[in-house]
Amino acid sequence: MSQYLILIYETEADYAAATPETFGQVSQAHTEFMEKHQDALVGGNALQPTQTATTVVAGAVTDGPFAETKEALGGYYLIEAPDLDAALAIAKECPARFGGVELRPVMVFD
Amino acid sequence: MLAATVRVTRDLDLAEECVQDAYARALTVWADGVPRNPAAWLTTAARNRAIDLLRRQDRLRRLLPELVVDDVDPAYERGGIPDDRLRLICTCCHPALAQPAQVALTLRLLCGLTTAEVARAFLVPEPTMAARLTRAKKKIAGAGIPYREPDAAELPERLAGVLEVVHLLFTTGHTASTGADLVRADLVERALQLGRMLRTLCPGSGDVAGLLALMLLTDARRDTRVDAEGRLVLLADQDRDRWDGEEIADGVALVRDALRLGGPGRYALQAAIAAVHAEAPSWEHTDWREIVGLYDVLGTIWPSPVVALNRAVAVGFADGPDAGLAALDALAGEPQLAGYGYLAASRADLLRRLDRGAEAALAYEEALHLTGNEVERAFLAARLAEVRPAPGG
Numbered sequence: 452m453s454q455y456l457i458l459i460y461e462t463e464a465d466y467a468a469a470t471p472e473t474f475g476q477v478s479q480a481h482t483e484f485m486e487k488h489q490d491a492l493v494g495g496n497a498l499q500p501t502q503t504a505t506t507v508v509a510g511a512v513t514d515g516p517f518a519e520t521k522e523a524l525g526g527y528y529l530i531e532a533p534d535l536d537a538a539l540a541i542a543k544e545c546p547a548r549f550g551g552v553e554l555r556p557v558m559v560f561d
Numbered sequence: 562m563l564a565a566t567v568r569v570t571r572d573l574d575l576a577e578e579c580v581q582d583a584y585a586r587a588l589t590v591w592a593d594g595v596p597r598n599p600a601a602w603l604t605t606a607a608r609n610r611a612i613d614l615l616r617r618q619d620r621l622r623r624l625l626p627e628l629v630v631d632d633v634d635p636a637y638e639r640g641g642i643p644d645d646r647l648r649l650i651c652t653c654c655h656p657a658l659a660q661p662a663q664v665a666l667t668l669r670l671l672c673g674l675t676t677a678e679v680a681r682a683f684l685v686p687e688p689t690m691a692a693r694l695t696r697a698k699k700k701i702a703g704a705g706i707p708y709r710e711p712d713a714a715e716l717p718e719r720l721a722g723v724l725e726v727v728h729l730l731f732t733t734g735h736t737a738s739t740g741a742d743l744v745r746a747d748l749v750e751r752a753l754q755l756g757r758m759l760r761t762l763c764p765g766s767g768d769v770a771g772l773l774a775l776m777l778l779t780d781a782r783r784d785t786r787v788d789a790e791g792r793l794v795l796l797a798d799q800d801r802d803r804w805d806g807e808e809i810a811d812g813v814a815l816v817r818d819a820l821r822l823g824g825p826g827r828y829a830l831q832a833a834i835a836a837v838h839a840e841a842p843s844w845e846h847t848d849w850r851e852i853v854g855l856y857d858v859l860g861t862i863w864p865s866p867v868v869a870l871n872r873a874v875a876v877g878f879a880d881g882p883d884a885g886l887a888a889l890d891a892l893a894g895e896p897q898l899a900g901y902g903y904l905a906a907s908r909a910d911l912l913r914r915l916d917r918g919a920e921a922a923l924a925y926e927e928a929l930h931l932t933g934n935e936v937e938r939a940f941l942a943a944r945l946a947e948v949r950p951a952p953g954g
Contacts, residue, residue, distance in 0.1 A: 453705045534707035535657060536715075556704045 452531050454493060454557035455538040460522040461550035463500050480546035488530065488541050495528035522550045529557075562604045563670055564645035567708060569611040573670065573698050576611065583607035646671065647762045648710050650755075654723040655706045662697040663726050669694055671758075672751045682733075682748060720763065724772050724828065727755045731776050736934060743787050743936040749780055760815075767822035771829030774815035778835035781808035793940035797844040809839045827863040830855055849879035866895040867903075874907050882914040902931035906941060913948050921948040 485492060501516040501523045516523060528545065532538035542554045567576035583606035596602040653666040661683070668674045668682060680690035700706065711719040734748025756773040763769045785799040816836050819829035834855045841847040856872035869892055877885020889908055898904045909924035925945035932938050
């Protein structure tokens with residue numbers, strides 16, 4: 452078994468403009484996703500928007516995310532899967548209506 | 562052989578090493594006589610070497626029970642394990658790898674080309690190709706791209722990627738995008754070899770049968786596409802007696818299989834079009850109506866500006882150059898065709914047939930500007946000289 456991180460990238464502006472109804476649907480989709488894949492799920496969180504982010508480079512503290520992009524990291528799931536195909540099958544079902552997800556294998560140190 | 566070994570090692574580099582090792586051992590052992598089944602001998606030697614190496618690796622010791630169970634495979638004892646090749650090609654053509662990497666891995670690991678040969682096939686320096694292959698292998702290992710046969714539900718999707726790689730290999734070889742020769746026979750042969758292999762592995766796939774048919778029917782014309790001086794000979798002027806009858810017969814039979822095995826797919830339809838040409842006794846007796854009809858179906862299941870362009874050319878023969886030109890001009894704004902030399906060349910040919918010399922000349926000039934293959938350039942230049950109005954006249 453290997454661990455993979457599902458990074459959810461979405462357009463923050465779309466969420467800023469979203470109705471409460473949309474938020475309800477997104478939240479419902481994530482609940483269903485987590486229930487369906489509870490055996491594979493190791494952890495996960497939603498993040499506050501990038502306007503709350505603070506970046507530190509070489510001790511210098513600045514306001515804002517590390518990289519300014521239209522789609523920003525908005526949450527993640529840590530999953531366990533036997534191989535990339537199994538992880539991709541889960542990642543394909545991860546809700547991300549205003550963007551997409553990136554799948555990264557977790558490094559294992561021998 | 563590599564495919565069988567990688568199943569033991571689950572590591573491409575280690576498997577390659579073991580295979581080379583087996584060849585080296587064969588040189589000494591076979592001095593006393595070559596075994597009855599050399600391929601099986603080599604595969605056994607490589608697998609044994611792999612198991613040996615793995616046993617020495619502490620961190621893989623926990624895998625040993627699994628390997629021992631896997632060790633004797635009855636199919637392997639019969640001299641070949643087709644499943645292993647399917648596993649390997651699905652790993653090489655995994656959608657998580659970039660397509661150039663997929664093609665490179667397939668040539669390196671399935672066709673057995675050296676890194677230098679793969680580099681030559683892509684016209685890149687060897688260190689560049691070595692780095693590309695290393696990156697791809699690292700992704701396979703690091704991301705955990707599995708080495709397994711796709712199950713029935715995912716096979717069509719995975720096969721689509723594999724077929725794209727094989728088709729790309731074939732078209733790259735069939736008309737080399739740069740250079741002095743029109744055809745790169747090495748790439749064409751590799752693509753045909755892979756197509757035949759896939760046909761054995763997936764006899765129930767209409768797409769596989771269709772692609773192999775398309776490649777065979779296209780390749781059947783290989784020897785007649787350039788004349789003795791290396792000049793391009795158009796389909797209209799090719800010596801049909803010199804087309805490869807065996808490839809045509811195989812291709813036509815495969816088209817029937819492909820159409821029978823499922824709804825007509827993209828490759829089967831393209832092959833059916835090639836079959837109409839292959840079976841026409843002459844250019845004049847080509848059934849252009851049938852070809853336009855096949856392009857119509859192709860355009861609905863696989864809409865693409867290039868298909869529309871080919872359809873327009875067929876219309877130009879079925880209904881005359883005026884109708885062809887009208888169909889072609891409807892495509893002028895397609896962004897995908899901007900910079901596509903065949904659009905300008907087709908337009909030039911229709912204008913030439915309509916005796917609109919000055920406009921044809923402009924179109925030939927544009928086509929020349931967009932074409933890198935020397936053989937095609939020479940052809941276009943000759944046509945340009947024909948249609949260009951004489952100076953002062």
